[in-house]
Amino acid sequence: MPDETVLVVNSGSSSLKYELRDATSGLRLGRGIVSRIGHDGTSLRYQVTGSEPIERPLPGASYAEAIAAMFGRFDEAGARLDGLVGAGHRVVHGGTEFSAPVVVDDDVLARIDALSSLAPLHNPVAVECIRLMKERDPQLPQVAVFDTAFHATLPWEAYSFAIPQDLAAEHQMRRYGFHGTSVEYVTGRTAALLGIPLAEINLIVCHLGNGASITAVEGGRSVDTSMGFTPLSGLVMGTRAGDFDASAVMFLQDSVGMTTAEVATLLERRSGLLGLTGDSDMAVVRDRAERGDEDALAALRLVAYRIRQYIGAYLATVPGVHAVVFTAGIGENDADLRQEVCGPLGHLGLEIDPERNTARVPDEGIVVGGGPIRVAVVPTDEEAEIAHHTVALVRTGSPARPGAATDHPEAKEHV
Template identity: 50%
Template sequence: MPMILVVNSGSSSLKYQLIDTDSEQTQASGLIERIGLPDGHAKHTAGGETFERDVDVADHEAASAVMRDAFGEHGPSLDALAAVGHRVVHGGARFFEPTLIDHLVKINISDLSELAPLHNPGAVQGIEATEKAFPGLPQVAVFDTAFHQTMPPEAYTYAIDTEVAQRYRVRRYGFHGTSHKYVSEQAAAFLDRPLAELKQIVLHLGNGASACAIDGGKSVETSMGMTPLAGLVMGTRSGDVDPSVLLHLARRGHLDFRELDDLLNRRSGLLGLSGHADSRDMQQAAAEGDERAELAQRVYAHRIRFYIGAYLAVLGGLDVLSFTAGVGENSAELRALSVAGLERLGIELDPARNAVRSHETRVISTDASPVTVLVVPTNEELEIARQTLSVISGL
């Protein structure tokens, strides 16, 4: 019964899950917040109980010690722990598969921090902290960008000066790859069809959102770009905008690059359109007749339909369309709006099936729909555990 500890380390937080690789069930989970800040807090869930306490956490090494103490005090035992799997947001063009971590890998992850300054530094700190907490145990990095390394050059290349692009590593990388991989494989297994034969679109709709075109199990196009800002409308992120909008705001509005970054990443998306970053609040406001929220809802759905149509063309056909993540799994209304009018493209939603609430994978299209539409709950932690196990099994 080998166990994998999955760690997701941010700049001021450390999340973890302990997964039994035989049953693929979570045995424990936890979150340590406000690392390096006042009023730190730790939560550990095991055996159906949740244990919480306030704790001062000076750095990630201290957070790892808090995590290990929680296992020691509340269980379960870590005697069967076989490896630690780390979520790393950006692997650039260097990492295209789960990778056993050594000194050089950490240097490369740190070097890629310029492409993910909010994520990669925290990942390195988490890796080094767990190396000290579990000396000698294999540590594996699983990259959000890795799944998209199968995109062809015409999909990931931006039409700017080639020398400039190469010098500054400007290209489409894509994100949410761990989720897109997991969902596409779950969809094939659920339908009992070979993954290699399926043309799929996966819509990962959460506070962050992305679409991915998957042909035979391989990513061939995705909506996020060099950063997670591009593509679909998100909670606080704009998604696609004309690049000249930024030049216009710099010239006429005198916004500097920090103000533009704040605008596009933290004050746009659903928040900028409706005043609500949470789609549930936006939908409630729209139902009550709020015109800004109604428009936000339409813009959100329009952008999704735009990408569905584009990816159907890229794939040359479509077998499966899957909704996943917080919004995709739970909002029947936004699912319906997102595919409204696509019947001629072979996408026919069944309203009764779509209205069902469940934590299970399920079909929400009609029996006659040429394209099977699914809701597939994502499980990025399990996918990281699976990929980590695949690496250590070869050692």
């Protein structure tokens, strides 16, 4: 066990994921998750490097009990928690308040809490977990790393809504973008993979998981992204509708009689792949399509079509794109989707090598298309990015430079 470690915490609406990393190399030492917090069947699953995973029930555990169990499991495993330099927390929404990671004091915590209306399922939980950890160890620095921060560089024309600007300003209504920590990591990793300086790299990054977004990157900085005021807009996702006419929302309320809450549930939890096919898991939908299921085949066409639309738009936005990059669970593992997206875009300079596209993706990534605009698959590691920002802030008072987490190839090692 190294002398100095950093804890990475990702609190969800009913879960607590965490990792312990070497503070110098970024190497993952252990990780765990407490699932179904506040519900029946709460459990903790933890794995130390080189060991088999351990699962234990935590019936009806709260977040306080989940954090206590997390630290208790570290103690059992002999982890050197006395060497912790800090804890880095994924915080979904930083609003216009936070454009970079920050060490959390009472004022910062209150400001994050005040943004809860912009991310009601996530920010309150992050605030609670940070507060609980500050109470447990007041001397341990707590660092907030925001999903929205990487997109703080969006130009006005990319983030603005064409509504009265006094209304937009009063209620902080604008495009924020999400998945920024992942896109920041992947941007740095792709620059290294292609041998292009980070400050010169131009990319279209497709973060495709159950939640999905596309980001246009120019000179290593985000200049447009598909998610907006919330994570609902943009691509077809597991349960989210993606782009949807606002007038249709009013129709559902006025003519169908749905409440605001019912429309929100429809668009966020009952749409996307789930609404199209009855299944939200892309692997299940893919399997159904391979067996000739018409609903699944149609859904996959729509998913690929929407991705191509955004790629085309961002090719028009960013001059001299070096590569289209696929990342996250679906982006990294669904070779068929990559072919379905890029195959029809040969006239725009994208080519896919079928053999390379189906090859194993190494941790550092792989180029699967060598046309004028390369196609790459680059595994993401948001926890590495959070860990490096945390260590940099604690040691120097400043966040890590963009892409710093990619300096250590071993940081991608899995337990």
